Amino acid sequence: MMRILIIEDEKKTASFLHKGLTESGFVVERSGNGEDGLFLASTEQFDVIILDIMLPRLDGWSVLEALRYRHIETPVLFLTACDLVDDRVKGLELGADDYLVKPFAFAELLARVRTLLRRNPERQLSITHIEDLKIDPVRHRAERGGKRLNLRPKEFALLLLFVRRAGEVLTRTLIAEQVWDMNFDSDTNVVDVTVRRLRSKVDDPFEKKLIRTIRGVGYVMEEG
C-alpha cells in the first residue's frame, strides 16, 4: 500500500487530488499548511509527497529544505502556479524530484507519481503481453492472435509504451514526450492520428479492443 502526503492549501485542489489518488489505489493524507505538513512528513512514513509552493505559515521550499536537512529522502513532487525557470531550478536544487505547473491534467500527475514510485525501488516493467497481444521489444516485433502486426517504428514505440503502462491513462503530452522526445505541449492532432493508425492495425481487425480513448485526457490500454 503506497502512502501519499498532499500538502496543499487550496481546498478544491487538495480535494480532487485526494479523491483521484485514493481511487487509484493510494492511501492519502492531507495537510493544509506548511508546518503541519512538515510535521506529518517527518513523523510518518510516506512514499511520495505532493507539495505546493505557496503555502500558509511555511512555504514549500522551506518544507523541502527542512525535510532534506533531516535526511528524509521521500520523493517530492512540486506543484506550482508559476513556471518561472528560477522557481523550477530552485525546487530541483533543493532536492525536489519533479514539478508540475498548474493547470495540469490529473493523468499527468498520476503518471509522474507512478514514475517517482517506480524510481524509488527500481521496478522494471517487463510486461510484454496483454490478452492475446505479444510484444518482443528486442526484435521490435508485435503479434496479436498469432498474427504478426506490420508496424512502423514509431507505432511500435507507441504500442510498447501502452503495454508497459497498461492501465495508466497516457496524455497526449506524455505520448509526444515518450515516443518522439517532443518535450512541449502541442495543440496538433499528431498523437491522435498516430493512435488512430495504430488502432487500425492493433484493434480494428479484432473483436476485443485494447486501446480506449479517455475524452479530454488521452488514451489507455486495458485488458478487457
Place this chain on the structure above:
Amino acid sequence: MGLEGTRLPTVRHWSITTRLTFLYGIYAFALLALASNIVYWSMLSNIQTVEWKFLTNKVFIFRTILAEHAADSGTLKQEVEWEKIPPHSGQYYAYYSRISDLSKKVILQTPGFDEALTNVVFPQPVRGDVDESSIERWKSVEGKSYLLISAWSKESKNRATDKTIDVALDVTQEDILVDQYERQMAVVLIIGLMLAVSLGYVVARRGMRPLTEIAQAAEHITASQLHERIDPERWPKELALLAGAFDRMLDRLEESFTRLSRFSADLAHEIRTPINNLMGEAEVTLSKPRTTEEYRQTLESSLEEFQRLSHMIKSLLFIARAEESTKVVKRTWLSVHKELESVRDFHSAVAEEKGISLRCECEARLWADQTLFRLAVSNLLANALQYTPSGGRIVVVVTQTAKGGVVINMSDSGCGIEPEDMKRVFDRFYRTRNARSDYPMGAGLGLAIVKSIMKMHGGKASVFSVPGHGTTFTLHFPPCSEGP
C-alpha cells in the same frame, strides 16, 4: 516591452530661459559699456588735445614775442593781461600767465594771478620744445583745476636775459563736464543693464514659447487620443526634428497600444467561447435528471474545453515570459538536419494521411535551445500541414550562414496569405478569415510562439506569400556571439 527602460540622469540645471536672459544681459551690457567707454575716451582725448594745444601754443607765442618783439612790451602785456581783450574770438579758456627773469622776479603777470594761484608750484621750466609731457595738473585751494606749464624763453646770446614763462590753464569747466559725463554714463549703464535683462527675458520667453507649446501639444495626447500627432510642419526648424521624433515614437506607441488592446479583446473572445460552452452544457445537463452516460458525456466535453483553456494559458504565459525575457535559453550545438528529421517524424502521420510530401535538404549546425527549436519548427510545420491541401508539398531549405547562424525556409504549396494578413500572422490570436472558418479549433497562438522563440534567440521570423501559390516562412537565427 522594455518600459522600465532607461531614465536620463536628472541633474537639475538652470532653466533655458534663465540662461538665455543671463547671456542676453551680459552681452547687451558689455556692448553698451564698450560703446560708452569708446565715446568717453574719445571725448576725453579730444578735450585734452585741445587743452594741450592751447598751452603749447601759448608758450610758443610768448617765446616768439619775447624773442622778436622784446622791445614791444605792449604786445606782451596784451598777451599776458588777456582780460583786457574784449571777450570775443572764441576764447573759451581762462588762463593765467607770468613772465619772470632769472632772479625769479616777476616782470609781468595776469591780473589776479596770485589770488587764483596761491602757493602754486610750476614744474621745472623746459628749454626746448614743449609737449604734453611738460604739462602738470594742479588743484587750487578753491578747488579749481589747472594745467600748468613752464618754459624758458628762446635762448639769448647771454643767458642773463633769459626769462621763464609760466602758463596756467583753468580746466575746471572741462573737468566738471567729464565728471558729469561719467555720472550719466553710470546711470545709462545701470538702466541699460536692467533693460537688457528684462528685454532678454522677454526675448527668451518668446523664443522658448514653441517649446512650451510643443509640451502642451504633447500633454494633450492621452491613451485615448494616441492617433493625434504634433506635426513637424507646424514648428520652427529646430523643433521640427524633435516633433518628428516624437511623432514616430507615437506611431510605435500607438501600434503597440492597438496590438495590446486588440490582444485583450481577442483574449476575452477566445476565453468566452469555451466558457460559454462549459456554462451552457452544465446548465442544460443539470436542468433535468439524466443517465450516468449523459453526465459522463457532459463532463468529458467539459474536460475538452478545459484542455483548450489550459493549453491557451500555457501558450500565453510562454509568450509573456519570452517578452519579459526571463526565460532561460539553454543553448547547445544542434544538428539542424537531425532536429528537422525528428520534427518531421513527429508530424509524418498527419502528412501521410493528407498525402503531403515533406522534403528537407540541408545540413547545418545551430547554436540554439533544442526544445524551443523543435517547438518552433513543429509549430511552423503544423501550420503548413493545416493549410496545404492534400497532395501538396512542403519543402524545407536550410542555409548555414557565418558562425552558427542559420536561415530556415519552409515553403508550402498551400492557399497562401493575403497581403493584409501577412503583417499580422505572428500576432497572438490572429487568424486569417479562412483559418477562422476552416479550422475553428486552433487558438491562433502557434505562430506567435514561433516569433517569441526567435526573439529569445535574437533572431526573427518572417513570412512571404503569393496568394494561391503557397507561403514561405523564414526563421533567421543570427550568428552566435557566445558559446564555443
